[in-house]
Amino acid sequence: MISKKMQEQVKNSSVIRAMFEEGKRLADIYGAENVFDFSLGNPNVEPPEDVKNAILEVVNDSNSTGIHGYMNNSGYENVRAAIANSINNKFGTAFTPKNIIMTVGAAGGLNVILKTLLNPKDEVITFAPFFGEYRNYVKNYDGELVVVSPNTIDFQPNLEEFKEKITANTKAVIINSPNNPTGVIYSEETIIKLSNILREKQKELGTDIYIIADEPYRELAYDNAEVPYLSKYYENTIIGYSYSKSLSLPGERIGYLVISDQAADYENIVAAANIANRILGFVNAPALFQRVIAKCLDAKVDLEAYNKNRELLYKGLLSFGYECIKPEGAFYMFVKTPIENDAEFCSLANKKNILIVPGSAFGCPGYVRIAYCVAYETIEKALPGFKALIEELR
Amino acid sequence: MISKKMQEQVKNSSVIRAMFEEGKRLADIYGAENVFDFSLGNPNVEPPEDVKNAILEVVNDSNSTGIHGYMNNSGYENVRAAIANSINNKFGTAFTPKNIIMTVGAAGGLNVILKTLLNPKDEVITFAPFFGEYRNYVKNYDGELVVVSPNTIDFQPNLEEFKEKITANTKAVIINSPNNPTGVIYSEETIIKLSNILREKQKELGTDIYIIADEPYRELAYDNAEVPYLSKYYENTIIGYSYSKSLSLPGERIGYLVISDQAADYENIVAAANIANRILGFVNAPALFQRVIAKCLDAKVDLEAYNKNRELLYKGLLSFGYECIKPEGAFYMFVKTPIENDAEFCSLANKKNILIVPGSAFGCPGYVRIAYCVAYETIEKALPGFKALIEELR
Numbered sequence: 024m025i026s027k028k029m030q031e032q033v034k035n036s037s038v039i040r041a042m043f044e045e046g047k048r049l050a051d052i053y054g055a056e057n058v059f060d061f062s063l064g065n066p067n068v069e070p071p072e073d074v075k076n077a078i079l080e081v082v083n084d085s086n087s088t089g090i091h092g093y094m095n096n097s098g099y100e101n102v103r104a105a106i107a108n109s110i111n112n113k114f115g116t117a118f119t120p121k122n123i124i125m126t127v128g129a130a131g132g133l134n135v136i137l138k139t140l141l142n143p144k145d146e147v148i149t150f151a152p153f154f155g156e157y158r159n160y161v162k163n164y165d166g167e168l169v170v171v172s173p174n175t176i177d178f179q180p181n182l183e184e185f186k187e188k189i190t191a192n193t194k195a196v197i198i199n200s201p202n203n204p205t206g207v208i209y210s211e212e213t214i215i216k217l218s219n220i221l222r223e224k225q226k227e228l229g230t231d232i233y234i235i236a237d238e239p240y241r242e243l244a245y246d247n248a249e250v251p252y253l254s255k256y257y258e259n260t261i262i263g264y265s266y267s268k269s270l271s272l273p274g275e276r277i278g279y280l281v282i283s284d285q286a287a288d289y290e291n292i293v294a295a296a297n298i299a300n301r302i303l304g305f306v307n308a309p310a311l312f313q314r315v316i317a318k319c320l321d322a323k324v325d326l327e328a329y330n331k332n333r334e335l336l337y338k339g340l341l342s343f344g345y346e347c348i349k350p351e352g353a354f355y356m357f358v359k360t361p362i363e364n365d366a367e368f369c370s371l372a373n374k375k376n377i378l379i380v381p382g383s384a385f386g387c388p389g390y391v392r393i394a395y396c397v398a399y400e401t402i403e404k405a406l407p408g409f410k411a412l413i414e415e416l417r
Numbered sequence: 418m419i420s421k422k423m424q425e426q427v428k429n430s431s432v433i434r435a436m437f438e439e440g441k442r443l444a445d446i447y448g449a450e451n452v453f454d455f456s457l458g459n460p461n462v463e464p465p466e467d468v469k470n471a472i473l474e475v476v477n478d479s480n481s482t483g484i485h486g487y488m489n490n491s492g493y494e495n496v497r498a499a500i501a502n503s504i505n506n507k508f509g510t511a512f513t514p515k516n517i518i519m520t521v522g523a524a525g526g527l528n529v530i531l532k533t534l535l536n537p538k539d540e541v542i543t544f545a546p547f548f549g550e551y552r553n554y555v556k557n558y559d560g561e562l563v564v565v566s567p568n569t570i571d572f573q574p575n576l577e578e579f580k581e582k583i584t585a586n587t588k589a590v591i592i593n594s595p596n597n598p599t600g601v602i603y604s605e606e607t608i609i610k611l612s613n614i615l616r617e618k619q620k621e622l623g624t625d626i627y628i629i630a631d632e633p634y635r636e637l638a639y640d641n642a643e644v645p646y647l648s649k650y651y652e653n654t655i656i657g658y659s660y661s662k663s664l665s666l667p668g669e670r671i672g673y674l675v676i677s678d679q680a681a682d683y684e685n686i687v688a689a690a691n692i693a694n695r696i697l698g699f700v701n702a703p704a705l706f707q708r709v710i711a712k713c714l715d716a717k718v719d720l721e722a723y724n725k726n727r728e729l730l731y732k733g734l735l736s737f738g739y740e741c742i743k744p745e746g747a748f749y750m751f752v753k754t755p756i757e758n759d760a761e762f763c764s765l766a767n768k769k770n771i772l773i774v775p776g777s778a779f780g781c782p783g784y785v786r787i788a789y790c791v792a793y794e795t796i797e798k799a800l801p802g803f804k805a806l807i808e809e810l811r
Contacts, residue, residue, distance in 0.1 A: 024625060024681065024682045024685070025533050025534060025682060025685045025686055025689045026532070026533065026534055026535055026536045026539075026558075026689075027536055028536075029532070029533055029685075029689035029692065029693065030685070030689075032689065032692045032693075032696070033685055033688045033689050033692065036688070036692055063487070065486050065487045066486065067483075069482055069483075070485055074485070075476055078472065078476050078705075079473070079476065082469055082472050082473065088463055089461075089463075090668075091464055091468070091665060091666045091667070091668050091669050092459050092460065092665070092667055092668050093457070093459045093667045093668050094668060127521060127670070127698065127699060127700075128698070128700060130698035130699075130700050131698040131699065131700075132698075133698060134697060134698035135698075138420070138423070138557075139419050139420065139423055140419060140420055141420055142420045142421055142422075145420075156695075156696065159696035160696065160698065163532075163696065163697065164420070231418060271485060271486070272485045273485070273486055273487045273700075274484075274485050274486050274487050274488060274701060274703070274704025274705075275485050275703050275704055275705060276521070276670075276699070276700060276701070276702075276703050287418065288418045288419060291418075291419045291423075291424070291427055292419055294427045294430070295419045295420075295423040295424075295426065295427050298423065298426045298427065298430055299423065299426075301550075302426070302550065302553035302554065302557065303528060303557065303697065303698075304521065304522070304524035304525040304526075304527060304528035304529075304554065304697075304699075305521060305524075305525065305670070305698075305699070306521075306522060306524050306525075306667075306670060307668060307670070308670075309668070309669050309670050309703045309706070310668030310669055311472075311668075311669060311705070311706075312703070312705075
């Protein structure tokens with residue numbers, strides 16, 4: 024028999040599975056091209072050509088033996104040096120390879136750092152709406168996720184409530200900007216205030232509270248919006264990065280952690296995170312893609328494709344009477360549902376062959392997440408359905 | 418501050434780190450070519466040419482868009498089908514894609530299945546000598562590793578003691594054959610007896626006890642030795658496989674789990690293992706290498722290279738007076754130390770620029786593990802050191 028924890032997980036996952044099955048059922052009836060799947064954050068924009076070229080370069084290099092072998096658990100030293108340099112050039116930081124641990128995507132990185140930091144019952148704060156997996160990642164190490172309720176005015180974090188929820192057991196705060204599911208970028212003002220609150224509370228409580236910045240969407244910022252680099256504002260900072268979205272490589276599981284050397288207990292965090300990477304079974308980030316991304320540090324996916332989707336969907340939805348914040352980053356739109364029950368709204372959308380995710384899954388009922396990392400035509404073809412939906416509900 | 422569990426880990430790891438540092442120190446003084454590093458299971462034999470060709474084929478296929486995207490957490494359906502077929506052809510089994518979950522190597526697979534099965538305090542039995550990471554993997558899920566003491570006659574499992582150590586809390590048994598560190602293959606007779614004991618005990622205790630077969634060394638069997646396929650002997654079987662050694666791809670983190678549909682609670686195990694793969698942060702096995710290995714199912718590394726190393730090292734050590742079992746598989750030799758203290762013997766070996774691992778790390782003091790997945794010349798050059806070592810200790 025499976026474990027008790029996993030029995031719960033299997034039960035809960037049946038909702039998502041049901042949705043997935045419903046999508047398949049619709050595709051079988053109407054054809055996949057007539058089902059508008061906005062449910063997944065799977066980038067439809069292809070990786071930049073540099074990625075293919077880099078793979079060919081690495082594989083065809085006749086001098087390279089052992090390219091698929093083990094390396095240090097933290098990854099290749101030269102790859103980590105290249106990443107550190109690249110961050111330093113962009114953000115004026117002073118990282119070295121020692122600050123960087125290559126990880127199996129950001130999901131791997133978050134698990135590594137949570138295993139490193141959390142004792143059972145330690146609290147990790149995050150801001151609704153939030154990526155639902157945080158709950159699972161924190162539970163993996165018997166920590167407790169404490170959710171700050173959403174500020175639905177502009178979806179910047181609710182800092183008043185945040186301050187109240189910090190306790191002596193608060194070990195970390197997960198920040199995700201550009202945000203999944205809202206597309207909001209946390210402003211510099213927000214980050215400064217948040218950092219000041221944490222510094223005060225650390226002093227008051229005599230504890231260390233780490234910011235874990237989950238940044239898979241960092242490069243997906245529209246209109247040249249700035250995404251503040253957290254380590255510049257707060258000492259106890261750990262950044263989880265991923266190439267899943269910036270290079271459209273989600274299936275390859277490649278990312279890294281940046282551990283600021285200003286973080287309390289820095290040496291031990293680095294040592295422990297390396298061990299966690301090993302004993303959790305990641306062992307190391309995939310070897311080939313470490314070399315590949317080191318050759319693609321200045322490459323980016325075609326952001327304009329997502330931007331065109333954003334404009335089309337945003338203007339369309341607004342013209343039909345939907346309410347939502349225009350996303351500044353990522354490829355999600357978080358839309359207020361015309362009826363209170365977001366799950367019911369998703370069911371109604373299903374009947375128009377539109378697949379979207381209820382805001383409840385992100386700790387923010389009354390909203391839905393539309394992932395617009397799809398073909399432009401998918402949005403064009405789905406818009407009449409969105410229009411009909413809101414009209415029928417009036 | 419890091420978690421209490423990880424504080425312990427960091428403390429314990431300092432021994433291995435010290436060894437690693439010692440190796441680097443020696444290499445700096447004497448030159449890397451004069452330091453004989455037998456400490457790591459990092460294959461020196463290059464992957465078969467098929468691997469490179471497969472990578473080029475996948476990447477150059479002009480029809481393939483989305484090859485780096487997400488897929489189902491269990492991996493590509495067609496890759497899993499190809500693997501199931503390949504296993505069925507070799508072993509007369511009847512697996513389908515549903516039985517297969519692609520994993521981030523065998524280490525990832527073991528973590529996934531242990532997370533799936535273990536409640537806190539559940540016991541997992543393994544046979545000394547054993548791969549030390551099992552202890553960490555089981556601890557990750559608050560289980561308890563129960564070690565059956567070694568049978569140093571032939572290093573087949575001690576089944577008498579095994580029987581005694583099975584309790585109502587026994588959830589699983591980890592079997593590793595060909596074995597790290599001994600190179601021994603558990604015989605069909607062993608497997609049949611072990612299966613019968615488990616069946617009896619299951620009946621007696623009214624529990625399900627799963628065999629978890631950790632099989633990264635399956636293809637590395639010399640003299641056409643047979644490695645029994647566990648699911649044919651025992652119903653509650655889960656197999657963890659890896660291409661790390663069979664195709665020399667340890668850095669790429671690609672393997673799979675086989676979950677027998679005869680296993681108790683099969684449907685839930687499959688569902689839960691998929692979720693575990695996701696929430697532990699693996700998400701899925703690396704996409705490109707899933708496609709690559711599907712094109713290389715009949716490829717193998719040059720076993721003869723390891724075999725030549727085996728013969729050279731075995732004959733050499735025996736002629737100097739060392740005692741050891743001739744390994745039937747893998748690329749390790751487990752040698753009795755001429756003095757009782759294996760750690761001390763390793764220190765003495767260090768002084769001859771020979772790096773080896775004490776048996777204590779595998780739950781079997783009085784022995785050392787020599788990983789002979791090195792260049793033939795390394796063994797040639799190291800043999801005089803081994804000779805001098807034993808002579809000085811006489």
